[in-house]
Amino acid sequence: xxxxxxxxxxxxSTAADGxxxxxxxxxxxAPVTRGFLARATLLTAVLSFAGALLGLGRDQxxxxxxxxxxxxxxxxxxxxxxxxxxxxxxxxxxxxxxIPAFSMALARRAxxxxxxxxxxxxxxxxxxxxxxxxxxxxxxxxxxxxxxHVLAPGLPDPALAVDCTRLTATCVLTFGxxxxxxxxxRAHRRFLAPAAIYVAYNTGIITAVLVLGPRWGVRAAAAGVxxxxxxxxxxQLPVLWRLLRARPGVAxxxxxxxxxxxxxxxxxxxxxxxxxxxQSQVLVERFLxxxxxxxxxxxxxxxxxxxxxxxxxxxMLCTVTFPVVARALADxxxxxxxxxxxRDLALAACVMLAGASVVVACAPQIVELLFQxxxxxxxxxxxxxxxxxxxxxxxxxxxxxxALIRSYFSAGRVTWYPxxxxxxxxxxxxxxxxxxxxxxGVMGIAAANAAGITVTAALLLxxxxxxxxxxxxxxxxxxxxxxxxxxxxxxxxxxxxxxxAGTPLSSLLAGALTIGVVFLLLGRALGDQGCxxxxxxxxxxxxxxxxxxxx
Numbered sequence: 001x002x003x004x005x006x007x008x009x010x011x012x013s014t015a016a017d018g019x020x021x022x023x024x025x026x027x028x029x030a031p032v033t034r035g036f037l038a039r040a041t042l043l044t045a046v047l048s049f050a051g052a053l054l055g056l057g058r059d060q061x062x063x064x065x066x067x068x069x070x071x072x073x074x075x076x077x078x079x080x081x082x083x084x085x086x087x088x089x090x091x092x093x094x095x096x097x098x099i100p101a102f103s104m105a106l107a108r109r110a111x112x113x114x115x116x117x118x119x120x121x122x123x124x125x126x127x128x129x130x131x132x133x134x135x136x137x138x139x140x141x142x143x144x145x146x147x148x149h150v151l152a153p154g155l156p157d158p159a160l161a162v163d164c165t166r167l168t169a170t171c172v173l174t175f176g177x178x179x180x181x182x183x184x185x186r187a188h189r190r191f192l193a194p195a196a197i198y199v200a201y202n203t204g205i206i207t208a209v210l211v212l213g214p215r216w217g218v219r220a221a222a223a224g225v226x227x228x229x230x231x232x233x234x235x236q237l238p239v240l241w242r243l244l245r246a247r248p249g250v251a252x253x254x255x256x257x258x259x260x261x262x263x264x265x266x267x268x269x270x271x272x273x274x275x276x277x278x279q280s281q282v283l284v285e286r287f288l289x290x291x292x293x294x295x296x297x298x299x300x301x302x303x304x305x306x307x308x309x310x311x312x313x314x315x316m317l318c319t320v321t322f323p324v325v326a327r328a329l330a331d332x333x334x335x336x337x338x339x340x341x342x343r344d345l346a347l348a349a350c351v352m353l354a355g356a357s358v359v360v361a362c363a364p365q366i367v368e369l370l371f372q373x374x375x376x377x378x379x380x381x382x383x384x385x386x387x388x389x390x391x392x393x394x395x396x397x398x399x400x401x402x403a404l405i406r407s408y409f410s411a412g413r414v415t416w417y418p419x420x421x422x423x424x425x426x427x428x429x430x431x432x433x434x435x436x437x438x439x440x441g442v443m444g445i446a447a448a449n450a451a452g453i454t455v456t457a458a459l460l461l462x463x464x465x466x467x468x469x470x471x472x473x474x475x476x477x478x479x480x481x482x483x484x485x486x487x488x489x490x491x492x493x494x495x496x497x498x499x500x501a502g503t504p505l506s507s508l509l510a511g512a513l514t515i516g517v518v519f520l521l522l523g524r525a526l527g528d529q530g531c532x533x534x535x536x537x538x539x540x541x542x543x544x545x546x547x548x549x550x551x
Contacts, residue, residue, distance in 0.1 A: 036189075037320060044195040045316040051198030052309055056370055058202050058221075059305055061209045066218050067375025070156045073290075073297045075218040077152045078164030080286060081140065082171045082225050084279045089133075089172070090179040090197070092405060093275035096322075097268050098180065100412035101125075102187030103326035119244060126180060133176035140169035151283065152290035152297075160218065167222035174229025181236035185243070187323050193239045197232040204228030266414045274405065277422040281452060284430050285445050288437045296442050299380065303388035303446070306366060310355025311395050314348040315402045322406045325469070329411040338469050341407050343529070345400070345471075346479050350523065350530025352399045353487040357515045360392050361494035365508040387446045394450030396484070397457035404460045408468045417463050425456030482528035483519075490519040 066072045087093060105117035140147060144165040148158050155161055182194035208224030216223065289297040321344055328337040359366065363385040372381045401422075408418050429452030436444025464471050498511030523531030 037317075037324070040189070040191045040320045041317050044191050044320055045313060047192075047195035047199060048316055049313065051196075051202060052312060054199060054202035054206065055305065058205050058209070058224075059302060060370060060373075061206055061213075062218075062221060063302070063371045063376040064374035065209065065213050067298075067377075067380075069298075069375070070294050071160065071218045073152075073294065074155060074157050074161040075164050075221050076297050076301050077148055077155060077161045077286060077290075078168045078222055079225075079301075080151055080282060081165060081168040082175070082229075083282055084276070085171045085175040087279040088272055088275045089175040090182060091275075092278065092402065093272045094129075094176065094179045094268075095183040095186070096275075096406060096409045097271040097412075098125075098183035099187050099323050100326040100330070100410055102184055103323060103330045104412060106187060107327065107330040122184070122244065129176060129180060130173070133173045137169050137172035140172060141166045144169065151286055153287075154290040156294065163219055164222035167219065168225045170226040171229040174226075174233055178229065178232035178236060181233065181240050184240055185236060186319070187326070188243055189323060190239060190243065191320060193236040196235050200231035200235045201228035204231045264414070267409070267412065270414050270416055270419060271409055274419045274422050277419060277426055278401070278456075280426055281429050281449055284426070284433055285449065288433050288445050289442065291437065292441055295380065295383075299383045299387055299442055300445060302367070302371060303384045303391055306363075306370070306384075307356075307359055307388050307391040307395060308398070310352045310359060311399050311402070313355060314350075314352035314399050317347055317351075318344050318403045318406060322410065325406070326410045326412070329469075334469065337410065338471055341403075341469050342471050342476060342479075345403055345476055346529040348399050348403050348530075349396060349480050350483045350528060352395055353483045354490070354515065354519045356392050356395045357487045357491040357494060357519060358512045359395075360389050361491050361515060362498050362508045362511040363388050365498060365504040365511070368504045369508065383442065387442050390443050390446035391449065393447070394453045396480075397450070397454040400457040401453060401460060404457070404464070404468075407464065407471070408460070410469065415468070418460060421456050421459035421463065424459060425452040425454075428452040428455045479529055482526040483523055483530055485526060486519045486523040486528065486531070489522055490515045493518045 062072060062075070066075075101121060102118065105121045108117045144162045145158070148155065148161045148165055152158075152161065178197055182197065185191070185194050204227040205221060205224030208220050208227055212220035212223060285300055286297055289300055321340055325337045325340050328334075328340065364381065367381045367384045367388070371384070372378060405418055408415055429448045431448075432451050433445050433448035436448055438444075440447070461473055461476070464473055494511040494515035497514035498507040501507040501510045520531050
């Protein structure tokens with residue numbers, strides 16, 4: 001319509017998605033402003049939260065239709081494949097190797113390198129990686145019986161787990177291609193499509209469970225994983241295709257340029273082995289849980305899914321700023337990268353600890369509201385609550401590991417130190433878990449997880465410096481102590497407020513509101529940088545909303 005103004009939502013989406021101001025401008029080369037980071041983080045957080053809510057809806061559908069019994073345990077063993085694939089190929093693995101490579105290619109293109117280094121990088125990496133993904137997926141499907149036996153030797157129905165594993169094996173190919181698209185788009189500062197992939201993924205699973213579940217049983221969920229993986233690619237490929245094709249003013253590559261520093265096999269191996277080692281904590285848990293009574297693995301899974309929501313939301317900022325840090329290092333600006341990482345650690349810890357306080361204080365209400373219906377009984381709720389509260393003890397360490405690992409590889413250099421740190425933490429998890437599973441059952445497994453990841457986080461912090469971005473470790477630790485103190489006070493305050501209400505929903509709302517107020521006010525009083533930033537952002541959003549209403 002002539003003269004019409006774009007809506008605030010469309011302006012935010014365009015800005016956060018990195019649309020260029022002119023036909024010849026590259027969004028990846030433009031200066032990064034606080035407003036851009038805020039909009040991109042908000043967009044990513046909103047869509048990721050929507051994906052997380054759909055993930056909870058997926059778990060609710062599984063709990064309602066199949067409960068926490070042997071069929072669900074069989075599917076969750078097969079679920080190990082997409083869990084590993086998501087970490088290795090979308091979140092902490094392939095993206096950590098690819099984003100610095102794309103950032104270097106973008107920097108060389110901005111400096112006037114011959115040809116198009118970005119297209120050259122795609123041409124030299126995507127076909128080989130796609131072939132490797134397809135080969136691994138085929139091997140997993142072929143050797144599914146052996147995989148199930150290794151993962152859960154005490155499983156009562158291995159045949160069902162084998163069927164599900166063969167279906168979920170397809171995600172190695174689909175997640176690999178989706179992760180490649182996500183890394184390329186984020187390096188170009190395009191965040192809308194990558195943030196929407198889990199919305200598409202969980203929509204596919206939920207639809208498959210509801211439509212096919214009555215006839216296929218829990219195999220429908222495994223088929224949903226295959227369908228959802230394809231939808232993740234569909235959500236991103238058109239955007240990336242347009243981005244790679246629309247390069248006005250850039251000469252076609254002759255094939256001689258590989259995009260700058262090549263993404264070598266050693267770098268890819270260091271990143272993927274770290275991610276594999278980190279995700280192997282799940283293998284340890286499933287292996288130990290398979291020796292416990294039926295439903296133990298399900299309780300571990302549901303507790304972990306809920307407890308990790310605050311950590312996932314807190315790392316949204318790091319997801320947005322990782323390309324910024326990588327580009328700063330590609331441009332040779334170490335000071336800008338260090339300052340960005342230190343701010344990210346403070347804000348991520350603040351968000352995570354506030355959420356963890358809600359998880360610990362309101363655990364019974366959360367689990368009851370989400371899962372206690374159908375085949376999921378009150379006993380399942382009580383067991384899940386106990387495990388969830390123990391898991392929460394390791395959430396700060398999980399957040400630090402997720403943030404710090406990006407710093408180690410943001411320059412695109414090979415380092416094996418993170419793998420060593422993660423291997424030590426995994427050994428701690430396995431050792432404590434083997435000794436604790438007998439007397440304490442699933443709670444012992446959860447405690448082992450928290451202990452192991454805490455050791456890894458401490459080692460990664462201690463190793464920052466010449467191996468990574470030289471952050472000021474003592475200053476970072478002092479900063480982290482402030483939100484920890486705020487959480488220690490806010491958690492019992494929230495638990496008390498939740499106990500005063502009557503229904504689960506009102507209890508959860510009362511507890512969460514109390515924790516939010518106490519945490520932010522106390523954090524600000526203690527001088528926590530994350531809380532100050534959060535309050536400043538809230539005031540800014542309130543002013544913009546008031547301005548929008550007055551127009």
